[in-house]
Amino acid sequence: MEILKSKISVIIAVLITSFLGHAQDKKVKVDGVIGVVGDYVILDSDIDKTYLELKTQGIDIKEISRCEMLDKLLGEKLYAHQAIQDSIVVTDAEVNSKLEEQVSYMVEQLGSMDKVIEYFKKSSEQDFRTELFEIIKTNKLTAEMQKKIVDNVTITPEEVRDFFKKIPKEDLPVFGAEMELAQIVVKPQVSKEAEQAVIDQLKGFKKDILENNSSFFSKAVLYTEDDASRSSGGFYKMNRKTQFVKEFKDVAFSLQEGEISEPFKTEFGYHIIYLEKVRGQEIDVRHILIKPKVSNEAMKAAKEKIDLIRKRILDKEITFEEAARTMSDQKETRNDGGVLTNPKTQDKRFELTKMDPSLYSIVANLKDGDVSYPTLDEEPTGKFYKIMAVKNKFEEHTADYSKDYTRLKELALKEKQLKEIAKWSEEKIKETHVKINGEYRDCAFTNNWLKK
Numbered sequence: 001m002e003i004l005k006s007k008i009s010v011i012i013a014v015l016i017t018s019f020l021g022h023a024q025d026k027k028v029k030v031d032g033v034i035g036v037v038g039d040y041v042i043l044d045s046d047i048d049k050t051y052l053e054l055k056t057q058g059i060d061i062k063e064i065s066r067c068e069m070l071d072k073l074l075g076e077k078l079y080a081h082q083a084i085q086d087s088i089v090v091t092d093a094e095v096n097s098k099l100e101e102q103v104s105y106m107v108e109q110l111g112s113m114d115k116v117i118e119y120f121k122k123s124s125e126q127d128f129r130t131e132l133f134e135i136i137k138t139n140k141l142t143a144e145m146q147k148k149i150v151d152n153v154t155i156t157p158e159e160v161r162d163f164f165k166k167i168p169k170e171d172l173p174v175f176g177a178e179m180e181l182a183q184i185v186v187k188p189q190v191s192k193e194a195e196q197a198v199i200d201q202l203k204g205f206k207k208d209i210l211e212n213n214s215s216f217f218s219k220a221v222l223y224t225e226d227d228a229s230r231s232s233g234g235f236y237k238m239n240r241k242t243q244f245v246k247e248f249k250d251v252a253f254s255l256q257e258g259e260i261s262e263p264f265k266t267e268f269g270y271h272i273i274y275l276e277k278v279r280g281q282e283i284d285v286r287h288i289l290i291k292p293k294v295s296n297e298a299m300k301a302a303k304e305k306i307d308l309i310r311k312r313i314l315d316k317e318i319t320f321e322e323a324a325r326t327m328s329d330q331k332e333t334r335n336d337g338g339v340l341t342n343p344k345t346q347d348k349r350f351e352l353t354k355m356d357p358s359l360y361s362i363v364a365n366l367k368d369g370d371v372s373y374p375t376l377d378e379e380p381t382g383k384f385y386k387i388m389a390v391k392n393k394f395e396e397h398t399a400d401y402s403k404d405y406t407r408l409k410e411l412a413l414k415e416k417q418l419k420e421i422a423k424w425s426e427e428k429i430k431e432t433h434v435k436i437n438g439e440y441r442d443c444a445f446t447n448n449w450l451k452k
Contacts, residue, residue, distance in 0.1 A: 035074055035449075036435040038081030042073050067443035074434070074449055075425065080138050082428055083145035090140045091284070093235040098136050099129065100231035149424050150417040155409060163412035164401050172399045175407060178349040180392040181363060182338035184323055185330035186306040187384040188298035198270045198290045202263040205288060206272055209260065216260070216274045216286050225269065226289040234274075234286040248273075252285050267381045291382060299383070306374045306385040313371050313387075320371065320389050329384065339391060347406040349394065366390045422447075 035042040047069045054061050106116050113125055122128040167173075205223070208214040220234030229235055238244060238252065247266045255261060255275035263270050269291035277284040309327055312318050324338030333340060342350050352360065362372050372388040399408060425447050434449050441450060 034437050034440050035070060036433065037074055037077035038085075038432050040077035040081055042070070042077065046073060067440065067445065070436075070440055070443065071445045071447065071449070074445075075447065076142055078425065078428060078432065079142040079145040081432060083141040083148075086145070086148070088141060088144045088148070089237075090137055090144065091235075091237055093232045093284075094237060095133055095137045095140065097229060097232035097235065098140070099133055101228075102132065102136070103129070146421070149421055153413070153417050153420050155413040155416055159416070160405065160409045160412045161401070163415065164399075164408055167399075173407075173411070174396065174398055175351070175394075175404060176354075177352045177396050178394040179352065179355075179363060179390050180348050180394075181340045181350060181359075181388060182320060182324060182391050183330070183333065183340060183386045183388045184306070184309060184320070184328045184338050185333075185384050185386045186302045186309070186327075187329040187382065188294045188302040190292045190294060190298070194292040194295070195265075195270070198292045199263045201290060202270055202272045202288065206260050206262075209274075216288075220286055220288050223290065224288045225291050226287070229287070234288055235276075236285050236287070237282060238285065239282045248287075252283060269382075294383065302385050303374065306387060310371050310374065310387050338389075345406070345410060349406075362388055363390055 032044040033041055034044045034047075047066050050069050050073065051061050051064075054064070103113075103116070107113055110116050110119060117123075117125060117128050120128060122131070205214075205219050209216050209219070217233030221230060224230050224234050226234065236242075236244075238249070240249065240253065242249070244252075245266045245268070247264060248271065251261050251264050251271075252273050252275065255273065257275055257278050259275055261271075261273045263272055265271075269289050271287050271289050274286045275283060276286055305327075309323050313320050313323055321337030325334055328334045328338055330338075339348060340350075341348060344354070350359070352364075362375060366372060366389065368390070370389065374385045374387055377384055377386055394403075397403075401408065429448055429451065434451065436443075436449055
């Protein structure tokens with residue numbers, strides 16, 4: 001349900017900075033203290049560590065002054081401090097889930113836990129995990145606070161138009177080469193016998209928990225096929241606005257505290273949910289997801305079906321759009337003739353230089369009227385075959401209001417959000433204990449940290 005996609009170089013760079021600077025979270029007298037925000041302390045050495053982080057990510061640091069770097073660190077600590085003041089909750093289960101994801105990824109990349117511990121210069125695995133836990137918790141508090149600030153910021157078409165008009169012609173953004181893509185998906189059919197086997201398995205889990213006092217947490221760790229929540233025992237914190245599929249939310253909010261649901265179906269498979277705690281408008285749930293097994297015969301039939309669809313399109317018996325509307329198993333794109341939405345921008349266009357390599361390899365050489373060969377793909381809902389076509393190509397160009405409205409709207413919204421953050425920061429700095437020491441009091445900060 002949650003897809004972890006990160007690069008080890010970035011993870012390691014961020015964690016090096018965080019591990020080495022973790023002492024700043026403890027409010028004690030330490031030589032080299034250059035700033036204080038609420039309960040957070042910033043050391044002079046933290047600036048050096050932030051330089052290291054940015055350099056490792058390939059960012060040119062020559063033009064970034066130490067004053068600018070301190071400005072950045074002060075802002076981060078203000079977010080985290082205010083998150084605590086606003087009673088923003090980050091549960092241990094959430095943090096542990098993210099911790100296990102990151103530890104697993106680092107072990108995979110570096111080879112073993114011993115090598116991870118050696119890399120970060122820690123004395124033991126427990127020492128490593130304890131510090132990583134605190135780092136992740138602080139980062140989550142910061143992210144939740146930033147999200148809260150801009151959650152209600154919206155943009156109107158008039159504001160987008162005004163934003164575009166204010167940009168001097170010579171400063172208009174240039175957008176790289178882009179494509180509009182479409183696909184047809186064929187999923188293998190799951191037999192009724194396979195579905196019933198999963199339902200019976202989940203009913204067995206529920207019975208064992210209720211009658212034999214077995215642990216829901218343990219069963220989730222052992223059996224769930226939801227990778228994102230396995231390590232936390234199937235845990236999710238949610239409210240009615242949380243982005244879960246409708247069927248999952250409907251069942252979760254129909255339960256009484258302490259109740260376990262009957263097995264039910266979503267696009268991901270079959271679930272049972274345990275409602276662990278009700279906290280006002282939020283609930284803590286645990287779930288177990290089991291996916292019915294797909295037979296080799298079903299996979300073969302799906303491949304034969306998509307081969308036939310491709311042949312009919314190439315033989316001009318049916319257009320790609322018609323085939324998508326009538327034969328594709330992907331409901332999200334079916335009604336739009338298979339046209340894809342870029343998940344990063346919510347636009348129909350995909351910029352070639354930012355396209356996922358696996359997707360680029362399929363579509364890069366397709367010409368008008370071409371249909372890709374069938375490809376086996378996989379997502380959290382299961383394996384499937386797909387064929388793809390390029391609907392439109394756009395060469396590199398200077399921004400045009402009509403053609404690039406969605407992209408310009410995104411830029412205008414970001415500008416408005418930054419203004420909202422600046423306004424919020426100005427107000428919170430006045431209310432928060434902030435102290436700047438030594439030569440850094442001569443800095444020309446973006447924010448009024450010196451309260452002049």
